[in-house]
Amino acid sequence: xxxxxxxxxxxxxxxxxxxxxxxxxxxxxxxxxxxxxxxxxxxxxxxxxxxxxxxxxxxxxxxxxxxxxxxxxxxxxxxxxxxxxxxxxxxxxxxxxxxxxxxxxxxxxxxxxxxxxxxxxxxxxxxxxxxxxxxxxxxxxxxxxxxxxxxxxxxxxxxxxxxxxxxxxxxxxxxxxxxxxxxxxxxxxxxxxxxxxxxxxxxxxxxxxxxxxxxxxxxxxxxxxxxxxxxxxxxx
Amino acid sequence: xxxxxxxxxxxxxxxxxxxxxxxxxxxxxxxxxxxxxxxxxxxxxxxxxxxxxxxxxxxxxxxxxxxxxxxxxxxxxxxxxxxxxxxxxxxxxxxxxxxxxxxxxxxxxxxxxxxxxxxxxxxxxxxxxxxxxxxxxxxxxxxxxxxxxxxxxxxxxxxxxxxxxxxxxxxxxxxxxxxxxxxxxxxxxxxxxxxxxxxxxxxxxxxxxxxxxxxxxxxxxxxxxxxxxxxxxxxxxxxxxxxxxxxxxxxxxxxxxxxxxxxxxxxxxxxxxxxxxxxxxxxx
Numbered sequence: 063x064x065x066x067x068x069x070x071x072x073x074x075x076x077x078x079x080x081x082x083x084x085x086x087x088x089x090x091x092x093x094x095x096x097x098x099x100x101x102x103x104x105x106x107x108x109x110x111x112x113x114x115x116x117x118x119x120x121x122x123x124x125x126x127x128x129x130x131x132x133x134x135x136x137x138x139x140x141x142x143x144x145x146x147x148x149x150x151x152x153x154x155x156x157x158x159x160x161x162x163x164x165x166x167x168x169x170x171x172x173x174x175x176x177x178x179x180x181x182x183x184x185x186x187x188x189x190x191x192x193x194x195x196x197x198x199x200x201x202x203x204x205x206x207x208x209x210x211x212x213x214x215x216x217x218x219x220x221x222x223x224x225x226x227x228x229x230x231x232x233x234x235x236x237x238x239x240x241x242x243x244x245x246x247x248x249x250x251x252x253x254x255x256x257x258x259x260x261x262x263x264x265x266x267x268x269x270x271x272x273x274x275x276x277x278x279x280x281x282x283x284x285x286x287x288x289x290x291x292x293x294x295x296x297x298x
Numbered sequence: 299x300x301x302x303x304x305x306x307x308x309x310x311x312x313x314x315x316x317x318x319x320x321x322x323x324x325x326x327x328x329x330x331x332x333x334x335x336x337x338x339x340x341x342x343x344x345x346x347x348x349x350x351x352x353x354x355x356x357x358x359x360x361x362x363x364x365x366x367x368x369x370x371x372x373x374x375x376x377x378x379x380x381x382x383x384x385x386x387x388x389x390x391x392x393x394x395x396x397x398x399x400x401x402x403x404x405x406x407x408x409x410x411x412x413x414x415x416x417x418x419x420x421x422x423x424x425x426x427x428x429x430x431x432x433x434x435x436x437x438x439x440x441x442x443x444x445x446x447x448x449x450x451x452x453x454x455x456x457x458x459x460x461x462x463x464x465x466x467x468x469x470x471x472x473x474x475x476x477x478x479x480x481x482x483x484x485x486x487x488x489x490x491x492x493x494x495x496x497x498x499x500x501x502x503x504x505x506x507x508x509x510x511x512x513x514x515x516x517x518x519x520x521x522x523x524x525x526x527x528x529x530x531x532x533x534x535x536x537x538x539x540x541x542x543x544x545x546x547x548x549x550x551x552x553x554x555x556x557x558x559x560x561x562x563x564x565x566x567x568x569x570x571x572x573x574x575x576x577x578x579x580x581x582x
Contacts, residue, residue: 073579142528144565144577281567 076141079133083154086130090161091206093123095199097168098264102195105175105257106188116172123165130158149281153274157209160267160274164202167260167267174253181250187237191254194230194261197223201268208275217279220272221286224265231262326390327352327489327519328373333387335368335377342368343553345387348538355511355520357530357561360540361576365553366523369540370491373521374410375403392488408435411482415494417474419466419481424449424458427466427477431485444484451517452480453510472503479510483518490514492522496529508533527577530561537564539573 097116104112134155137143143151201223208217238251269286277283326349333346343365350356350373358366368377375396377383389396396406408431419427428445432438445462449455454476458464466477475495482490492511496504511520511533524530530537541556557570568574575581 076579144527144531145568145574147578148566 072141076137076143077147079137079141080143080147080150083130083133083137084150086126087154087157087161088206088210090123090126090130090158090165091202091209093119093126094161094164094168095202095206097123097165098171098195098199098202101168101171101175102192104172106192108175108179110176110179113172113176117169120165120169123162127158127162127165130154134158146278149278153209153278156274157271160271164264164267167264170260171257174257178250178253181253182244182247183250184237184241184247184254187234187241187251187254190230190234190237191257191261194227194258194265197227198261198264198268201227201265202271205268205271205275208272209278212275212279214276214279217272217275218286220269224269224287227262227265231258234258323353324351326350327392328521329388329390329393330372331388331390333369333372333385333389335365335372336384336386337380338382340550341552343372343540344543346555347387348555348558350519350521351536352519353515353517354535355515355522355533356536356538357534358521358523358538358540359525359527359530359577360553360556361542361581362525363551363553364540364542366540367493368553369538370412370493370521370523373489373491374407374412376407376412378403408485409487410489410491411485411487412491412493413475413478413482413495416498417471417478419469419474419477421465421467423463424466424469424477425462428480428484431481435485437485448480448484449477451483451514452476453506453513454480470503472499472506475499475503475507476510479507479514483514487518489519489521492520494523494525497525504529527565531565534561537561539564539568539570539576541572541576 097119100112100119101116103109104116134151138151201220204216204223205220207213208220234255238248238255241247241251273283273286276286328350330346330348330350334344335342346369358369360366371377372385372389373391373396377385385397391406391410394401420430422430425445428448429441432441432444437444446455446459449458454473457473458469458477466474469477475498479490479495496507499507508529511522514520522530522534536558537560538558539556540553542551543554544551557564557568557573559569563569564573565577568577
């Protein structure tokens with residue numbers, strides 16, 4: 063009978079690599095959340111240095127994203143994971159993508175803050191944007207905590223957390239229209255619609271991460287919200 | 299009296315065979331009900347209950363000593379050849395209890411062919427290897443056609459058609475295994491049992507056997523025992539995972555069925571933690 067030890071050693075290394083990949087995903091989550099926090103501070107405080115910091119800092123997140131992708135491919139090719147390991151690998155790939163996109167959205171917000179820092183502002187719009195940011199940052203954290211703790215109940219809370227973000231984003235059109243016809247203010251407000259849209263997308267990515275967590279824990283993938291049939295469950 | 303009954307059951311099995319289609323794809327060709335096999339006092343497998351679907355590939359996986367080979371040998375009464383073996387429970391084949399005293403085990407093995415781990419051609423020509431079983435079973439009409447048909451079905455014809463008189467031992471290991479498959483299917487079985495059919499083959503020969511299994515399942519139900527979990531994942535529709543239960547004194551090791559489900563379920567979301575631990579390597 064073949065000596066089982068070499069195979070167990072190979073499996074041990076595989077599981078160590080899997081744990082390292084997951085650690086790096088959580089590091090990506092921290093970087094993405096921090097980038098979003100800094101980007102909103104740059105916007106609210108009109109601080110170009112913070113905006114520059116966010117833009118430059120995205121390289122670290124991108125490098126980690128690419129590193130995870132490269133090692134993910136190696137693990138798939140060499141270790142052919144199955145069962146929970148396979149689901150975790152799938153989740154790592156998806157969550158890595160979502161977090162990288164959140165980082166890009168933070169960069170977009172930072173760039174908007176730079177483009178608009180000499181323009182007049184509207185306090186209502188700023189207040190709504192701050193409110194949105196105050197929801198989506200905890201959403202990122204909650205989704206990543208649900209992942210780390212394998213907490214299905216926490217993951218299932220994400221769609222409810224996302225609801226005010228969607229509502230505020232929809233209301234942003236009215237706020238922008240209420241800014242009147244003053245050219246510089248309109249230019250600033252149009253840029254803030256882009257910021258609003260970025261924040262709304264960050265919320266969606268956080269929900270997507272939570273969907274991945276649910277898949278990891280249950281083995282069944284389903285979208286928490288169905289964009290093509292919005293409110294279908296409430297139509298009764 | 300027993301001889302008459304055997305003749306009767308043989309005719310019944312024959313009639314069922316000729317009356318095909320029976321069973322339809324996915325319907326059980328085998329039904330195991332609480333099957334236990336013991337060698338002397340040692341239970342090799344205990345209380346196995348499962349249905350093997352027709353025209354699909356069913357893989358049996360599990361660690362060494364979990365009774366995989368014992369289980370597959372139950373399906374064509376190969377354990378009869380071991381004097382100490384006792385089988386209890388029911389093994390129904392197309393509804394017929396294979397272990398009824400009146401059932402002729404030779405007829406069973408014709409209907410349910412078997413391919414072993416190591417290619418075991420006879421020391422004869424390629425042609426004779428395939429023709430042998432046909433002659434023994436009185437299927438001598440259009441013998442050349444039958445031999446060709448079996449070799450074609452085993453994806454070997456193009457490689458050997460120019461020299462059918464060549465000794466089978468001169469073929470490569472992969473070709474010898476496909477010759478054994480041709481020999482098994484020449485006598486027109488319903489089912490082919492494969493006990494580690496590719497474990498002695500290189501990756502290319504293994505792939506040919508796996509491709510062949512896909513081609514054969516339109517006509518045959520296939521049960522395969524394999525140590526290679528990726529092979530089970532690649533080729534099978536259903537996977538049974540056998541695990542080992544050790545008695546309290548640690549003296550007896552018995553195979554039990556931990557999980558039986560569609561292969562994609564077993565390899566992505568197994569329901570039994572023992573399956574999960576085994577296939578992900580989190581054991582020992």
